[in-house]
Amino acid sequence: MKLQNPVTSSNFFRRVYALVRQVPRGRVVTYGQIARALGAPRAARTVGWAMRDCPANVPWQRVVNARGEISLRPTSGYHEQRARLKEEGVRFNRAGRIDLKKYGWKKF
DNA sequence: CGAATGACCAAGC
DNA sequence: GGCTTGGCCATTC
Numbered sequence: 001m002k003l004q005n006p007v008t009s010s011n012f013f014r015r016v017y018a019l020v021r022q023v024p025r026g027r028v029v030t031y032g033q034i035a036r037a038l039g040a041p042r043a044a045r046t047v048g049w050a051m052r053d054c055p056a057n058v059p060w061q062r063v064v065n066a067r068g069e070i071s072l073r074p075t076s077g078y079h080e081q082r083a084r085l086k087e088e089g090v091r092f093n094r095a096g097r098i099d100l101k102k103y104g105w106k107k108f
Numbered sequence: 109c110g111a112a113t114g115a116c117c118a119a120g121c
Numbered sequence: 122g123g124c125t126t127g128g129c130c131a132t133t134c
Contacts, residue, residue, distance in 0.1 A: 012131065031116055035130090044116040046131040051115055063115075071115040081115090095122085113133080120126085 012038065016050040023062045026088045027105040028098055030066045037108075061085055062105075068098040 015038050023029055031044040031051075040046070047063075048071065054060045061084040065071040072078040082092065090103050 010132075035116085040130075042117085042129045043131065045114060045129065046116090048115045049113075049130090049132065054115095060115085065115080066117060073115085077115080111134090114130105116129090118126105118128095121124090 012040075012043075012046070013050040016047050017055060017058045020054070020058050020060065020063060023059060023105050026090060026103065028062045028064050028068070028085070028090065028100070028103050029105045029108060030064060030068075030100070031071070032066050033105075033108045034063070062088075064098060068100045068103075069096060 016034055019034055019037055020029070031047040032041075034047045035041060035043040038047075044066075051060055051063060061081040070078055070081050072081060082096075085098070086092070090098055092098060
């Protein structure tokens with residue numbers, strides 16, 4: 001386990017959170033996009049690592065993988081994320097995926 | 109400092 | 122469309 005740190009250690013993590021906080025309701029972004037926006041095109045995995053301990057004020061539910069799917073395995077977190085997105089108006093197709101062309105954050 | 113970790117990704121079958 | 126493989130990378134231990 002890991003000690004919980006309010007403002008989380010590194011600058012990189014904070015940038016991740018700062019960016020995610022800017023994602024508007026009803027929109028989603030991918031880990032890869034976040035990584036690129038931070039100047040580390042191949043650090044998508046690290047972004048996911050950061051999300052593991054994300055602060056409460058971060059809309060983590062708006063972060064999905066490149067396929068527009070919730071990356072969490074079918075845990076309680078998965079269901080919560082899906083429910084939150086649905087509440088924001090984001091639709092899932094049969095395969096449980098989101099149409100990024102449609103719900104992707106326009107900034108990207 | 110070296111090895112492990114993981115809410116990723118693109119390419120190949 | 123689904124499964125596997127190799128690579129990437131900041132953070133942790």
